[in-house]
Amino acid sequence: MVLAEPSLQFYLEPEEPIEISELTGALAAIARQYQTYAVENELATKNSEARLLVSVVKPGSIDINLVPDLVSTVAMAGPLLAPLIDKVELIEKFGKHLKSLIDLFAKKREATAADNISIKDCDDATNIVKPIASHGGSQTFNVINGPVTVQLLTVTAQEASSIIETAALEKTLLQNPKAEVLQRVPMVWKRLDRDSVKSEAKTTPDRALIEEIDEKPHAVFFTDEMSHLKMQMIGDEENPYQAIYFVDVVVSRSSGKVVSYRVIGYYGKEELEPLPPA
Incomplete structure (x- = not known):
């Protein structure tokens, strides 16, 4: 039996149907964050080379598995180093990057310069949790590696609302500090x-x-x-x-x-x- 390749699972359990635009908005925000992560960690030289692909969409609740497109990364590394790229480690580190983003807005507090928050970060955090904030339930990010599932982050509807409110405040102050x-x-x-x-x-x-x-x-x-x-x-x-x-x-x-x-x-x-x- 051939095991599926490692992936980042985006699992949503809304209490009511969500709009397609909200789901695609969440996926687009995750993709933008992957572009930032890949360029910063020299997995790609530009955003267009850093792509996340949908590998599996499962029935039931909204269950989507995402995998990085490593074509550009392999080309940069060369044929000798390509086998050394650890997909599980890459996916886990990117998942933790997403968790760090959400955690920035998880509590209402005063941001500091060390947080290095951008307007894009505010928008992406908002879009990632908006489906649950608007329609109830919860969403989870997991790292899937064969039979092993490692949970990285779970966000409830109440937490999602708080994240959006904090992100809106930070965005307002970034756009207009006064x-x-x-x-x-x-x-x-x-x-x-x-x-x-x-x-x-x-x-x-x-x-x-x-x-x-x-x-x-x-x-x-x-x-x-x-x-x-x-x-x-x-x-x-x-x-x-x-x-x-x-x-x-x-x-x-x-x-x-x-x-x-x-x-x-x-x-x-x-x-x-x-x-x-x-």
Whole structure:
């Protein structure tokens, strides 16, 4: 019996069907990270030479095995050194590279220069965990070598949401180090559209009051990456106007005045005490 070649298994168990674009977005992000890893470790001289291939797609949950295309690596090493390339070690090290990326955003903290985080890293981490953040369940990375399976990383839906929120905050600060970001501020809805987020819309019907920032309600936006947060906030709420939501927001101003809020993090809610009868 011929054993399958070593591979990196990307195994997803969502609680509901996921969109094809979310799955392909996750795979594309993994492929981009492999390009970075391969070039940095001299397995390829340029990104186009570093390719990940899908070797197996299994039925049931979403079960995809990925293997590196070593054509360029073998050509660089030469025929004498090619047999010395350890595929299992390569796959395991790349898997640990992915784990390190996810771990960077696994806890809400202040990034340091030593982290060397890029905007691409923020986007890739977001795309890798987005299917589970949006649709529940969990996802796992395993190294498969014949009958041996070594688990590298498991991410739950709650962890995925936290990773996306942290990545969004880091991306905002990378794009604009002077961005006005406030964390864990209490927000009360004043007007709300229960429909799904239209991430490309330039206007929004949603309005909320954050008294710590301004005494008037303002427009509230969610980016595509944060669209799942809105459903987390109001999905189980019959009357969302009777709750206080604790959020991270990026404040947009014009001539010093608040124009809108962009929600990039959510910590939970508390019900408001009912008003006494008049």
